[in-house]
Amino acid sequence: MIKFRHTLLALLLTMLSGVAVAQNNTNSPYTRYGYGQLADPGSANSKAMGGVAYALRDKSQVNFANPASYSSVDSLTFIFDGGISLQNTNFSNGTTKLNARNSSFDYVTMQFRAAKWAGISLGLLPYANVGYNLSEFRENEESQTASSIVQYDGDGGIHLLYLGAGFKLWKNLSVGANVSYLWGGVTRTRTLSFPYDSEIFASVVTSMVDVKSYKLDFGLQYTQDFGKKHALTLGVVFSPGHNLNATATEYRQTGTDENATVSETDLPSGFGIPTTWGGGLAYVYDRRLTLAADVMLQNWQDVSYLGEKNVFCKRGKISLGAEFIPSFFSRSFFGHVKYRAGFYYSRPYYKINDMRAAKEFGVTAGFGFPVPRTRSLVSVSAQYVRTKGTTASFLDENTLRLCIGITFNERWFFKNRVD
Secondary structure (H helix, E strand, C coil), rough: HHHHHHHHHHHHHHHHHHHHHHHCCCCHHHHHHHCCEECCCCHHHHHCCCCCCCCCCCCCCCCCCHHHHHHHCCCCCCEEEEEEEEEEEECCCCCCCEEEEEEEEEEEEEEEEECEEEEEEEEEEEEEEEEEEEEEECCCCHEEEHHHEEEEEEEEEEEEEEEEEEEEEECEEEEEEEEEEEEEEEEEEEEECCCCCCCCEEEEEEEEEEEEEEEEEEEEEEEEEEEECCEEEEEEHHHHHHHECEEEEEEEEECCCCCCCCCEEEECCEEEEECEEEEEEEECCCCCEEEEEEEEECCHCCCCCCCCCCCCEEEEEEEEEECCCCCCCCCCHCCCEEEEEEEEEEEECCCECCCCCCEEEEEEEEEEECCCCCCEEEEEEEEEEEEEECCCCCCEEEEEEEEEEEEEEECCCCCCCCC
């Protein structure tokens, strides 16, 4: 058992050490807009169940999507949880097809009980990712030397470090809150180049956004038992929108040799994040079958970006998920495996030419494999995500994503008795 503990802990520490150099898990051209691709909160079990999380209440796993769930942690348990993703994406605009592969860290969290009625959690998560590399040839039929190539590059992201607590107010009612520090930066570059014999100077425009701010999340869960085998949990989350402490700077360079000129301009610094409402229901039968549904809304249309409003669309998501455990009492390994599946439909916040840019749906499935002679778990899930442009000129994306999560769950606070 000691070997298993050391192996799991080593893997989690490896994930944590790689956070500083982790690559963004996207090459999507849609990340040219706003803060990029938003990361939905959810650990490995949630990702395999279509992203449902608001009403999940599991004492052996961290559910940072709803801080009220922290109060369910076992009194003798200290939980480490980490996850990574590998993905392959195909891009198509009807005439051209491209392919890209990415890998990234998803989250690193921990959770423990502070009192009989309270649990504490701490974690590091992504909030948004930017990553793209595009080029466009602009032909000038009157003069080939006036033809140009425009290169678009983007990189960076915003990260979130949270500290949260969940409290059990009554037997069936729990509340909780996360206080998070948001930080990160996004760099976008547009390079305009001409043939070497052109008399027109090349130019490079680079914009940099730097964020250092906070985020608050509040959650509630109410569970009602029906007999000995049936339970229904209602989960609600709320995150208030607010203006971010962020700055933006633009650098313009004309020419590429020693005669190049560079100018620096401060861009409008009005940035914000939206108010988020979420709710979910989870039905549990005999602790072996879980059926859950979530809905989430974010009012991005009211958020300022570079000092302007109405830059984004309202974002919404609906998720359905299920988990099944064959038997708690079986001696068979597969009797304790957690089988998971789910589906979701989402309307991203991207806005292009004053219209919604895309819609998205995903199908997910996975397993939770128990580690022999421990209470730890290895979760593996696959996700197929289809992002469909709302017009023929917008890109379609097909992503196949593999998510691996490790939950290190041991009775660290148990005191051995010697007779």
